[in-house]
Amino acid sequence: MSTNLLSQTTGRDQDQVLYTPIKRRSFFMYAGATAGATALVLAGCSKSDSSPGMVSLGNGNLSVLNYAYALEQLEAAFYAQVVKSPATDFQTGELAYFTQVAAHEAIHRDFLKAAIINVAKGTPIQDLTPNFANINFASRASVLGTAKAFEDLGVAAYNGAGKLISASDPNGATYLTVAGKIVSVEARHAAYVRDLLSAGSFADDQQVDPTYGLDKTMTPADVIAVAQSYIVQKIDASSVGK
């Protein structure tokens, strides 16, 4: 309800509310707009579902897209907060770069949601509520450490998910190619954050197998087990790609 009200109360209407004396009727408009704005601030938090319950990623190619969408929601929410309340000890240029990373992740999130609806003709999972209680956004070390964990996790997730996309779906090749277009940008983010944390660690032996030169790969279940601690809703990834 508040979302609808907000979308109707934009631009000129909102100005009118602010410049006219608060009569009873416009008071409710104003209150509604505020509620809408609050809802916007909390975007990414839970929808007003009656019960939080379990969020199932489903199965088939749609589940792989929703899996990616879940991870991009998490990353986008994290970097939005990083930009909103930057670490007090960020070094020169770091906030500017993280602002770019925040935009990339927001674009990934929004694109995936649109693709799920309009290309896959499916239903995206709900907006997830992030749980960043254990992240100290004022601390560069905490932010960089979390960013590294998220980016390396994202790379491993996409690397493991590619083979789960079925080519029997007419869009299967497109999904794989788009995932490939995203994952290499995630890997660039990962390399950058790693270099900030420890110069030259962009592809160190802990991350890239030194014998075969292979990056990490993880199953959806393993990825969600790690990501779960940053998400309020319980995510069920047990049938992703099946």
Added chain:
Amino acid sequence: MNFLNIINQLAEVDSDVFDRLDSRRAVFSSLGTVAKRSALAATPALLASFFQKAYAGSNAGDPVEIFNYALTLELLEADFYNKVIASSQFAGTNSANQAAIRQIYKHEAAHVTLLQNVVRAVGGTPTTIPGFSTAVFSTLTTFAAQLQVAQLLEDTGVRAYKGRAADIQALGVNSVTVSGPGAINPLESALRIHSVEARHAAHIRYMRGQTPWISGNGDLDSQAYYQGNTPESNVTQAGYNLTTAGTPTPGVTYSATDAAASFDEILTKSEVLALATPLIGA
């Protein structure tokens, strides 16, 4: 750029190139008009269209062809870094730079070995190349010049793997038993190499004072390596122009720079060969 020389160099990569060309006389008839405008023959776009015709549909779905293609690029990268490490410019740079190049070289050499074993596992003979052209390498008189080429090779590698992912997917091969790692999923392994190349690219760009991602405003971002049928400046994904207000999310507008940088783009085989072949030589 001598056009026939490129064909000869290509023959070293692809021994079937002359048969391929001979059986496609239409290519030669178009070459006739092309030759008259030889000044254009050096342009990557023209070369790309030529190779597009020569390779159109060829070996579709052939795992040996796909993995030898990847091997060709890895051989080129590995020999390039081998030459860098042996150079006086490398000896004169700092230890952090040296460590980074050595780490990247280690991965490229590992990729070469892995892909050679994958090609054998799918019943083929691993391809060979003479190496990264000594003539081209000799023009890289500074470490900074070497890093420029490193960036172009890495970013091109990322685009090349991305461009063949769907072809590997289409093979429908879930498991190949490879000497060394054992049973692997070839698509998964290709993706795991792909993201390593992206890490390399990001680090080289960072070393050069560029954004780790391709923002389009870097000193090399306008070069042919970043163009192609789907250039890195592309802002449309799956039909969505990400910079159009409200698309894909109502009320949200993203800049062209962010939209382009948030997705890396593919290069086709013909585009990659047009870019890489001039770098291959004895």
